[in-house]
Amino acid sequence: MKKTVSLFLASVLTLCCLFIGGCSSDKYTSSYNAVGLAQTNNDSSCSMSFSEFQGVKVFQINFKAGNSKSLIYKLSVEVGKATVYYDTNGEKKVLATVAPGQSIYSELEKLNCSSMYIIVETSDKCLNGNFSFEAKVL
Numbered sequence: 001m002k003k004t005v006s007l008f009l010a011s012v013l014t015l016c017c018l019f020i021g022g023c024s025s026d027k028y029t030s031s032y033n034a035v036g037l038a039q040t041n042n043d044s045s046c047s048m049s050f051s052e053f054q055g056v057k058v059f060q061i062n063f064k065a066g067n068s069k070s071l072i073y074k075l076s077v078e079v080g081k082a083t084v085y086y087d088t089n090g091e092k093k094v095l096a097t098v099a100p101g102q103s104i105y106s107e108l109e110k111l112n113c114s115s116m117y118i119i120v121e122t123s124d125k126c127l128n129g130n131f132s133f134e135a136k137v138l
Helices: 002-021
Strands: 031-035 038-041 045-062 069-079 082-087 093-098 103-111 115-122 126-137
Touching: 069 082, 069 093, 082 126, 093 103, 115 126
Parallel strands: none
Antiparallel strands: 031 045, 038 045, 045 115, 045 126, 069 103, 069 126, 082 093, 082 115
């Protein structure tokens, strides 16, 4: 009897530790300080604009079925530097780095994925930034 109760309690404690520890299915986590942050994250597009931003912001977008998939993106900051990464298959890759006063408008083509993580990272404070991303399928 004591053995059965001990096994039951051990099982309950293990489950509690898993739930408290936070079993998360999200691969990346956002962690940032921001002032005047406005953001959107729809199924196939996402964007953020801010007065001040420092940290990591993660978005996830989905691509509809189709043969030719691409990501259209626009990036700009007045002050600071931000690096944008993407992940379609478990590997984090650099999409672009935007420098102070720079604006980037580009397209990542020939994608073979159904969803994508977009990760915006800054090490220092960035001021007056705009970032937008749109999944395009032909």
